[in-house]
Amino acid sequence: MPGALTVPAARRLPGRLTAPEPGWSTRADVVVIGSGIAGLTAALRLREHVAKVLVVTKDVLSAGSTQWAQGGIAAALGEGDTPEQHEVDTLVAGAGACDLEAVRVLVGEGPEAVHELIALGTRFDVDAAGLLSLTREGGHHRDRIAHAGGDATGAEIQRALIAAVEAATDIEVVPHALAVDLLLGADHGVAGVTLHVMGEGERDGIGAVHCRAVVLASGGLGQVFSQTTNPAVSTGDGMALALRAGATLRDLEFVQFHPTVMYLGPDSRGQQPLISEAVRGEGAFLVDWEGRRLMTGVHELGDLAPRDVVAKAITRRMHETGRPHMWLDARHLGADFWERRFPTILATARRHGVDPVAEPIPVAPACHYASGGVRTDLWGRTDVPGLYATGEVACSGVHGANRLASNSLLEGLVFSRRIASVLPAELRPWTEPVPDTRPPGLVSGSARQDLQEVMTERVGVLRSAAGLAEAAAVLDKLADTPAGAVDLDAWETTNLLTIAVALTDAAALREETRGSHWREDHPERDDARWAGHCDTRLDLRSADGAATLTFDPAPATDGGLRR
Numbered sequence: 413m414p415g416a417l418t419v420p421a422a423r424r425l426p427g428r429l430t431a432p433e434p435g436w437s438t439r440a441d442v443v444v445i446g447s448g449i450a451g452l453t454a455a456l457r458l459r460e461h462v463a464k465v466l467v468v469t470k471d472v473l474s475a476g477s478t479q480w481a482q483g484g485i486a487a488a489l490g491e492g493d494t495p496e497q498h499e500v501d502t503l504v505a506g507a508g509a510c511d512l513e514a515v516r517v518l519v520g521e522g523p524e525a526v527h528e529l530i531a532l533g534t535r536f537d538v539d540a541a542g543l544l545s546l547t548r549e550g551g552h553h554r555d556r557i558a559h560a561g562g563d564a565t566g567a568e569i570q571r572a573l574i575a576a577v578e579a580a581t582d583i584e585v586v587p588h589a590l591a592v593d594l595l596l597g598a599d600h601g602v603a604g605v606t607l608h609v610m611g612e613g614e615r616d617g618i619g620a621v622h623c624r625a626v627v628l629a630s631g632g633l634g635q636v637f638s639q640t641t642n643p644a645v646s647t648g649d650g651m652a653l654a655l656r657a658g659a660t661l662r663d664l665e666f667v668q669f670h671p672t673v674m675y676l677g678p679d680s681r682g683q684q685p686l687i688s689e690a691v692r693g694e695g696a697f698l699v700d701w702e703g704r705r706l707m708t709g710v711h712e713l714g715d716l717a718p719r720d721v722v723a724k725a726i727t728r729r730m731h732e733t734g735r736p737h738m739w740l741d742a743r744h745l746g747a748d749f750w751e752r753r754f755p756t757i758l759a760t761a762r763r764h765g766v767d768p769v770a771e772p773i774p775v776a777p778a779c780h781y782a783s784g785g786v787r788t789d790l791w792g793r794t795d796v797p798g799l800y801a802t803g804e805v806a807c808s809g810v811h812g813a814n815r816l817a818s819n820s821l822l823e824g825l826v827f828s829r830r831i832a833s834v835l836p837a838e839l840r841p842w843t844e845p846v847p848d849t850r851p852p853g854l855v856s857g858s859a860r861q862d863l864q865e866v867m868t869e870r871v872g873v874l875r876s877a878a879g880l881a882e883a884a885a886v887l888d889k890l891a892d893t894p895a896g897a898v899d900l901d902a903w904e905t906t907n908l909l910t911i912a913v914a915l916t917d918a919a920a921l922r923e924e925t926r927g928s929h930w931r932e933d934h935p936e937r938d939d940a941r942w943a944g945h946c947d948t949r950l951d952l953r954s955a956d957g958a959a960t961l962t963f964d965p966a967p968a969t970d971g972g973l974r975r
């Protein structure tokens with residue numbers, strides 16, 4: 413195995429966002445950025461131990477990805493299932509790039525954490541005997557996915573968490589607020605965070621929250637691509653903010669494309685309707701335009717193979733046939749079953765003119781989940797003192813090169829509990845922020861669509877050195893699109909560009925195919941060279957925003973386990 417390899421990233425990234433001076437300020441011991449399962453779990457637990465917790469969310473509390481989760485939450489809860497079996501499935505899906513200790517934490521603490529969600533008031537679906545009704549999704553060898561409202565698991569969890577936060581009168585919530593940048597002390601640790609509040613009254617515009625710790629729980633980066641299952645708020649803000657503050661972004665190239673996203677036509681952009689893997693878990697199957705089963709002979713788990721395997725099989729057939737999508741056939745499940753088990757998907761598909769009871773659903777892969785993110789240890793700590801990260805924004809090591817289905821809600825839950833168990837004892841003293849003298853940067857919101865298109869075309873499911881170089885050149889050009897206005901669109905687009913550059917560089921560096929990272933020009937997994945992680949960092953002392961990309965070798969963690 414080669415030693416660590418450092419490649420200076422060719423492009424410059426802004427060390428801070430252009431923004432007006434703060435016009436208001438406030439204080440809180442801990443600021444939680446994000447309001448999905450990760451953010452609200454952290455806030456609810458932290459409030460028991462610290463004087464003031466403030467939750468910041470870019471829209472309303474329910475606008476993030478948790479609300480949209482369909483399939484459910486995975487944990488070894490069923491008869492005969494064990495954390496060890498869940499561990500094996502997680503490691504196999506992760507294609508050797510998981511952190512073994514992190515996976516053991518996830519699967520070991522998962523069942524208790526889910527029971528706590530139930531105690532909080534989450535109503536999961538149960539069978540006639542009152543036992544949790546568990547289903548299966550891609551990559552799982554057991555029925556271990558708890559779900560709610562049939563296919564509305566995330567919405568039910570979000571409802572229960574919001575109810576608990578609203579009942580806890582000591583958690584302050586600041587809605588419609590973008591976290592712009594961290595304020596750092598002389599030791600490069602957290603001293604606060606600047607927010608832009610899109611509101612009225614004294615908290616309108618840019619302000620500073622002085623604090624002793626920040627928990628980043630701001631979700632993913634789906635909007636880097638033209639089509640995604642992620643909501644509009646998922647613009648990679650937390651990852652970009654953490655990078656600018658000196659944290660490490662790990663394994664950004666491992667972007668998961670969900671195989672069955674409803675195809676709405678060539679011009680459809682932004683959030684697209686997800687057709688949960690649980691539909692395949694209940695017996696649906698993929699077919700091509702001739703009606704031939706797509707997954708036959710591809711993998712022992714057939715239509716329930718790990719997600720990257722299914723996404724690749726669909727993409728391959730799309731390329732071979734020149735078709736823009738394939739089909740998911742679930743007609744045989746019948747109207748009653750559809751209405752009871754998948755009411756949300758049924759209604760959504762019908763709204764778009766497809767009746768899954770009577771016809772196959774057009775599906776194609778679309779960006780779904782960032783398996784990489786802000787690198788953390790087993791307690792959610794990042795490289796920046798006082799900055800913690802949890803949920804999709806984080807790279808705790810549990811997902812490796814490809815997240816196992818329904819492990820994401822679980823990750824947010826488990827690691828937020830862990831953060832809350834150590835953070836109070838680690839609270840930093842109040843620290844004065846030091847001025848950030850690096851030149852600020854901002855690109856125009858008008859760059860967003862071109863950015864998304866080149867990322868989808870060249871850095872999507874299928875990648876090559878030539879395509880990645882082409883994408884990098886377009887991103888370079890877009891970086892020179894000066895912003896006319898300092899506004900939310902420009903801040904988000906600058907964050908998208910930061911993440912797109914880091915992701916493209918990491919994808920170019922990793923010359924192999926592993927998990928959700930598929931290199932056409934390096935079609936095999938190559939443990940001898942590429943077992944390990946791609947880390948991106950921004951040098952805080954460098955005035956010109958030079959980033960470095962480092963390869964950190966680590967033994968593959970799925971040794972002897974078969975995909």
Ligand code: SIN
Pocket residue numbers: 481482483484549687688689690781816817818819820
């Ligand atoms: C799905 O329901 O297929 C998505 C679940 C997940 O992303 O874990």
